Amino acid sequence: MASTSFQNVSHGEYDAFLTFRGEDTRKRFIGHLYTALNNKGIYVFRDDKQLEKGGSISPNLLKAIEESRISIIVLSKNYASSxxxxxxxLKIVECKNRExxxxxxxxxxxPxxxxxxxxxxxxxxxxxxxxxxxxxxxxxxxRHALKVVANISG
Incomplete structure (x- = not known):
C-alpha cells in the first residue's frame, strides 16, 4: 500500500500548521496526531510554548502559517477562550484561499x-x-473566522 506524503519542502516551509488549545488537547490527542503525521512524512509546525493571555502573535508564527501548505485546526471546548x-x-482563514x-x-x-x-x-x-x-x-x-471553519465540509 502506497502512502501519501507532502514532502517537497523548501527551507522554512511546512506541510501543515497545527493549531490547538493546549490545555484541552496537548497531553494526549495532539501528541498522537503529530506523531502520526510525522510518521507519514508530513512536516508539521506545532507551537508548544505556553503563551501569555493577550500576548501578540509572533512574526515567526505568522510566517509558519503563511508558509504551510495546509492548516489543521483542532477545535476543542476551550479553543475560543484563547x-x-x-x-x-484568523490568520489561517486570511491566508488559505481554498477550503x-x-x-x-x-x-x-x-460542530x-x-x-x-x-x-x-x-x-x-x-x-x-x-x-x-x-x-x-x-x-x-x-466570530466570522470560526463560522468559516465550522462550515467547511469534511
Missing part, C-alpha cells in the same frame, strides 16, 4: 457549538466582547 488561538485562526487548505477536527465539541458559538464558545465570546469592547471589530473577525 485569544492566541483565535488570532492564529482544501484547511482541515478542522472537532475534539470533544459538537454546531462552534458554528453557532454557543455553550463554551458563547461564554468565551461574551468575555471577549467585554474585554475588547473598544475593539469589537476584532471579536467580530474571530
Amino acid at each position: 485569544t492566541w488561538c483565535l488570532d492564529e485562526l 482544501d487548505q484547511i482541515f478542522q477536527i472537532f475534539y470533544k465539541v459538537e 454546531t457549538v462552534v458554528r453557532k458559538q454557543t455553550v463554551s464558545f458563547g461564554e468565551a465570546f461574551a468575555k471577549h466582547e467585554e474585554f475588547f469592547r473598544d475593539n469589537i471589530e476584532k471579536v467580530q473577525k474571530w
Whole structure:
C-alpha cells in the first residue's frame, strides 16, 4: 500500500500548521496526531510554548502559517477562550484561499457549538466582547473566522 506524503519542502516551509488549545488537547490527542503525521512524512509546525493571555502573535508564527501548505485546526471546548488561538485562526482563514487548505477536527465539541458559538464558545465570546469592547471589530473577525471553519465540509 502506497502512502501519501507532502514532502517537497523548501527551507522554512511546512506541510501543515497545527493549531490547538493546549490545555484541552496537548497531553494526549495532539501528541498522537503529530506523531502520526510525522510518521507519514508530513512536516508539521506545532507551537508548544505556553503563551501569555493577550500576548501578540509572533512574526515567526505568522510566517509558519503563511508558509504551510495546509492548516489543521483542532477545535476543542476551550479553543475560543484563547485569544492566541483565535488570532492564529484568523490568520489561517486570511491566508488559505481554498477550503482544501484547511482541515478542522472537532475534539470533544459538537460542530454546531462552534458554528453557532454557543455553550463554551458563547461564554468565551461574551468575555471577549467585554474585554475588547473598544475593539469589537476584532471579536467580530474571530466570530466570522470560526463560522468559516465550522462550515467547511469534511
